[in-house]
Amino acid sequence: MSISPINDVLTSAVQGNQLFNIINNQPASSPTDIFKTILNNQQWVNPRDRIHNDPSITALWLQYPNDIISKKAASIVNYSDSDDIKVQKIQEWVVNNIEYMSDQEQYGYEELWVPPVMLLAQGKGDCEDGAFLIMSLALNAGVDPSRLRFYGGEVEIGDGAATGGHGWVAYKRESDDAWVPVDFSYYPQLCPMDCRIPLADDERYINQYFIFEVGQIIISDVNRVRQPNIYNPGGYIEPNVLFPNGILANTYA
Numbered sequence: 316m317s318i319s320p321i322n323d324v325l326t327s328a329v330q331g332n333q334l335f336n337i338i339n340n341q342p343a344s345s346p347t348d349i350f351k352t353i354l355n356n357q358q359w360v361n362p363r364d365r366i367h368n369d370p371s372i373t374a375l376w377l378q379y380p381n382d383i384i385s386k387k388a389a390s391i392v393n394y395s396d397s398d399d400i401k402v403q404k405i406q407e408w409v410v411n412n413i414e415y416m417s418d419q420e421q422y423g424y425e426e427l428w429v430p431p432v433m434l435l436a437q438g439k440g441d442c443e444d445g446a447f448l449i450m451s452l453a454l455n456a457g458v459d460p461s462r463l464r465f466y467g468g469e470v471e472i473g474d475g476a477a478t479g480g481h482g483w484v485a486y487k488r489e490s491d492d493a494w495v496p497v498d499f500s501y502y503p504q505l506c507p508m509d510c511r512i513p514l515a516d517d518e519r520y521i522n523q524y525f526i527f528e529v530g531q532i533i534i535s536d537v538n539r540v541r542q543p544n545i546y547n548p549g550g551y552i553e554p555n556v557l558f559p560n561g562i563l564a565n566t567y568a
Contacts, residue, residue: 367532376447376465377529378431379454387435388456398458399508402486402497405452410503413448414439443467443482445499450484460529462487464494468523468540470501478521485514485543494543496520515541 373379391408392401416439418427429437429444431451440448443465450463464485472479484497488508495511496502502519504511514520520540526533533539 364533364535364537367534368530369532370530372527372532373530375430376428376527377451377454379451379529381432381451381455383432383435384451385455388452391452392456394457397489398462399489401456401458402449402453402463403505403507405456406449406484406497406499406503407505409445409449409452409499410505412438413445413499415441415445415500417441442500446482446484446497449497449499453484453486454529458486462489463529465527466520466523466540467525467527469521471519471521472501480524483520514543 378384388405392404396404413434418424418441421437421439428447429440431448434440434444434448446465450465453463454460465482466485467480467482469478470481470483472481481501483499483501485494486497486508487494488511490509493513494515495508496504496514496517498504502517522541523535523539526535526539
């Protein structure tokens with residue numbers, strides 16, 4: 316199952332399985348679009364990044380640090396490996412050991428974001444599940460967090476003008492500090508980092524809906540696929556915008 320735009324993901328998740336609690340006195344089952352509500356109350360200044368500090372991103376979706384993920388990472392990489400080699404080995408392991416399966420097929424929900432420990436147990440998941448696992452393994456393997464980010468965005472999915480939503484990891488390689496895609500499902504290049512087309516030049520990746528970095532959600536006016544190094548912290552910081560379901564957090568953290 317491909318990832319939907321952030322507004323659709325939040326609405327679908329809340330209505331379908333209450334993965335997300337909507338705060339600010341909204342009930343968990345409300346389909347309120349929290350990003351639209353918050354951003355409509357802000358004065359737009361272009362271009363800028365809107366940064367939402369949220370430690371739950373790291374605790375649930377990336378599970379960093381986590382003993383189970385750390386042990387798995389240690390079985391995949393060597394401590395002495397460079398960050399480039401660690402990320403390459405981890406991507407190869409995830410692509411070769413996790414089966415792609417849509418959320419609808421596996422769980423009966425249109426969209427369900429699965430924590431990495433749960434994905435390891437299931438052995439099956441869709442694009443963002445595999446991407447979360449790749450990023451989680453990399454972080455727990457000691458890869459520099461500033462070199463990792465998760466993109467939820469738009470990509471080419473067919474001939475001509477067909478596009479769709481997708482979730483993937485981008486990694487800032489060591490040789491030239493270029494961001495390169497580290498994909499689980501749609502375009503899983505498995506060659507060394509130095510041979511990969513930079514994300515900015517890879518036209519299969521079109522734009523982002525949002526970016527996850529450790530502890531943060533970033534909504535940007537800039538196309539951070541074409542210009543991944545642009546960073547414009549604009550008007551405000553909104554803490555704890557996204558708050559995951561407590562049951563899942565307690566079960567899989």
